[in-house]
Amino acid sequence: MLKVQDLHVHYGGIHALKGVSLEAPQGKVVTLIGANGAGKSSTLRAIAGLLKNKKGSISYNGKDIGAMNPVEVVKSGIAMSPEGRRIFPHLTVYENFMLGAYSREDKDGIARDLKWVYELFPRMYERREQKGGTLSGGEQQMLAVGRALMSAPEVLMLDEPSLGLAPILVRDVFEIIKAINEKGMTVLLVEQNAFAALKVAHYAYVLETGRIVLEGTGHELSCDQRVREAYLGG
Template sequence: MLKLTDLHVHYGGIHALKGVSMEVPQGKIVTLIGANGAGKSSTLRAIAGLIKNKKGQITYNGKDLTTATPVDIVKSGIVMSPEGRRIFGHLSVFENLMLGAYSRNDKDGIAKDLEWVFELFPRMRERREQKGGTLSGGEQQMLAVGRALMSAPEVVMLDEPSLGLAPLLVRDVFEIIKTINERGMTVLLVEQNAFAALKVAHYAYVLETGTIVLQGTGSELAADKRVCEAYLGG
């Protein structure tokens, strides 16, 4: 469904991705794990069209998206919930969610998806008219994911969705990731919480300094001694 071939990304003199090749099959949860600075977020940003200085190829359902604009990528069915949430603090919860649907004109579908987001995140229904900037960290993360879902994507890219959340909320986030996937959406997940990410992933890649060094099913990597020592606390 989504394929990267020999992807290189540069930030000035920094070579952030060094020939990354990977595949994200339709209907699966694929996770990228690795230390800070390994290139995980750069991979998602490159797919989303937010990085211009890149080489290699990004294809989606056979279509070359390497030089596509972020708007065209969203319209093609790929959306990202960014690290740090990036919600609009001066806008209400409802307004933030509707911005996620900016590329759509199917009113009935938008209304249906809004209801689904409120079912996934009941707190968002309660906070519907509240300004985004007044929400707690966990609520802002819910809003960021909900906003991404409002574009009716085929592929949802989640960048550090559990970052900074309390353990109870972290558990909820990963349950929601499974629910999103069960609805038929493909998920590409970047996550520091390697244990939780591998537990839900059908397939996983380990990035180190811009290079994929290991790959396998989530259960295979969770049992790999090298992964356990480096990311799972031994």
Template sequence: MLHIQNLNVHYGGIHALRGINIDIPDNKIITLIGANGAGKSTTLRSIMGITKPSQGSIRHQGEELTKYKTKDIVEKGIVLVPEGRRVFANLTVEENLILGAYCRSDKDEIKKDMEWVYELFPRLKERLWQKAGTMSGGEQQMLAVGRGLMTKPKLLMMDEPSLGLAPLLVKEIFNIIKEIHRQGMTILLIEQNAKAALEVADYGYVLETGTIVLEGPGKELLTNEEVKNAYLGEAK
């Protein structure tokens, strides 16, 4: 589905991404793990056209994305659920979800997808007319994911979906990720909770200071000693 080759990004004098290569096949969960500042969010911003690479290629179904604006990339079915939720605080749950479908004109399908989001997140249906800014962090995260799904994405990218959430809510969010994937969604997941991410991922990449230092199936990375010591809090 999406192929990143030799991607380099500079912020002024900072070389944020250093020739990374990533493959995201259809109907898989791919995760990027690494410390703060490793380049994970920069990768997502580059895919979305928010940050322009200094070198390299990002191809989606054979088409080069780096020449497109963010709006065009969204219309091609690539969507980012940003870190920090970024819901529209003064709008209701329903209004936030409707805004997620702003690129679409298929009204009947939009209604069906709204019901699908409510099935995934029953709490959102209960709070249909509540202002998003008055919701808990976990509820806002559910709304952010639901809003992303309303675009009818081919690739859903999620930046730190568990950040700041209580353990029970983290488990709930990851159950939703698994369910969305079970229904055929391709997912690129960025997480500091490396254990939770690798447990659901088909394949993972470990980023350190803009470079991919390890990659492999999620289950294999979970048992890798370097990964365990650096990211899973396990000593030898």
């Protein structure tokens, strides 16, 4: 289980997270929803070890990971597909995937996971020798998620995976999230498309200005009038 308790994050003089506490149980999809600037991405970046100016506790399977650097976090079993994809545009699809596996030495396992990623994203197999920067936005999102999966994580954190995608691709992204979760992987999802996120989530948290203001099952929050008015168009 991934557990965050009383997490505070500062950017210079800005208090971005003000005591966030959440849990992501093993094998579940947990989503964070909220407006821009609510602190969703900051929460993921803090867990990933990318933010240092923080206090509170972050633990995974009972082990404190709050002081780990990003490489150590990945080796502990937590990977992130960042907002904006952040692929390597001058490297091929295959090379991007191999960089996702940089912390691994199990060649057989890497080959097995590469096969699985290509099965999840058949288009990536077709474009495996194509440079990442020449892919469409939707294809780059597939590449970013696949690259994170190549580290063989137990917890996959996804930061705005549907951002900027056409509706048909958004549907595909959420089908892939379900497929990943069905293999037993825990998913911590940050997503502005609250309707789609709540539909796939076992549990959800609502962030506003750095604080969690509501939590419950995906179904409970999708039926909550406050959530419907603020994020689901009434």
